[in-house]
Amino acid sequence: MVLISILAGSKSDEGVYQKAVDVLNKEDIPFELKILSAHRNPIELDEYVKNSKANVFICVAGLSAALPGVVASKTQKPVIGVPVSAKLGGLDALLSIVQMPPGVPVACVGIDSAKNAALLAIRILKAK
Template sequence: MNIENLRNLLEEVKAGKLELELAIERLRDLPYEDLGFAMVDHHRQLRKGFPEVILCKGKTIEQIVAISQRILSKGSNLLATRASYEVYKALQPIEPTVRYNELGRIISVVQTPPEMREGILVVTAGTSDIPVAEEALETAQIMGNQVERLYDVGVAGLHRLLGNREKLFKARVIIVVAGMEGALASVVGGLVDKPVIGVPTSIGYGASFGGVAALLSMLNSCASGVTVVNIDNGFGAGYIAALINKLG
């Protein structure tokens, strides 16, 4: 339930259009709903501005479907990360409008279209970083942002990045997704006067240590304005980018 839905419900009670007991029944599960294996946080949209997001990794398909049904029953939008194609197929019968971004392994359902605003750019160093970038993109989009892509412009060929510098200058928030040595976040951070969110990925060879090398490189960036999320955490980058873009 979002603030607008809550306001409408209370207005109906005030106007005598809705019986008090029926309103209480609708609000009964507002804080959370106990499914036995999950406490679904229906109050999160009121607190945070966006409903609970499902991390599919480690959950059974039955659990994911049950949680999704409860979130959707409240009229909320749905976002499920690290989702398989099998999860997507299981959700189709209960919600035909469900979307699946196969590259980003992310599922979304939009029941209440958000007001969209421009300003977020997602940049990748290489094509192999695109799955993490797509997770960030889908997250920011469902939170009300029009997101631009700029893919495969890493430091092995900086002319590709510089040839698209107008996109960098136009953006309000930039997400930079890079594996290997993770240098692209610092390069972008040194070119622009806006927040840069670095996302290290686990792409790389032995001494990249599954993304640790890129993570440490980004954390030690000399370029001001670069902040960093966890390895492969496209969702976290997209979420914070959406919050930043909403401020101005």
């Protein structure tokens, strides 16, 4: 049973999402990791989110950082965005994630802070 889904827009984000993987492995939390870009794999992403049994999504994204918002628009489950410091020190990604429109909530942790995203996801699971 998968409790948390980690989604990354690109394999190049591995240095960031690996921090969440490490926390979830250490805490023995069932998760799965998928590389799905909101821009390059929109149909596959839509199908994945619609069919996922995960209770929480962690979305790691840089640059335009569309992934967390797109995922949040397709589910009622909690979504945590992790901005990646790909350009502009990650400020572009951070602002993209925190500026979601009304009705599309996304929690956001610090730039490159996938460890905190995993810890927040665990707290969300424990709150149920």
